[in-house]
Amino acid sequence: NICGVEEQRAFGSKLLRRIIPLPVTWPVRALFGFLQEHSPEAHVALARHSVAFFGPLFAFWLVGECAVLEQPEEEEELARRRGFFPPRTASGPVLLIRKCKFMEATGGCKSLCLNLCKVATEEYMTNELGLPVYMDPDLKDHSCRMLILERPLPPERDPAFGRPCAASKCDGGFEMPACQPEGPSEESCFVEASLST
Secondary structure, three states: OOOOHHHHHHHHHHHHHHHOOHHHHHHHHHHHHHHHHHOHHHHHHHHHHHHHHHHHHHHHHHHOOEEEOOHHHHHHHHHHOOOOOOOOOOOOOEEEEOOOHHHHHOOOOHHHHHHHHHHHHHHHHHHOOOOOEEEEEEOOOOEEEEEEOOOOOOHHHOHHHHOOOOOOOOOOOOEOOOOOOOOOOHHHOOOOOEOOO
16 A cells, blocks of 8 residues: 555655666766766766666656657757746756656556656656756646756646646545755755545
8 A cells, every 4th residue: 555645755766776776876876976067068968868778768668658859859849838847947858758657557646646756756866866857747648758957846836736636536635745844955855745545
């Protein structure tokens, strides 16, 4: 039973840690940190190439078909979603999940999407891999955009938490999440969402 907030988040984080174990995450985090400090252009280039290569490999069986968008596609997709997330502050790549299998299986359940996937993935990639990501799920068409190198937003500023649930049998149990107090900054404050039992 993973109905509680902490259980949902722990399950998502545990799954990601099984896919990418600790011995892999440490050197990845160290490399991205070094490049970010000493060569920002190389940092962005490595993010684009590594996400383009590893993203589809690791994500296909978990969430479905995905691809890093080329510049024209990226501009078109972000223009289509304008207003669904704040203006970008980073120039990293955009990984588009065309039809998330998890979101599709849950019928667009807001609470499960945000707790099990969005929050866990944003937190894991930012803290464990040193590769910040902001996720923009569309609960209606089950697509999702991963904006690589974009810092996750605190819930009160994240438009994803203000959108309605798309599940046909939604129990209305979603509650507005609260920031964790121990975060070093507002940008690194992650969400806690709840699903009623």
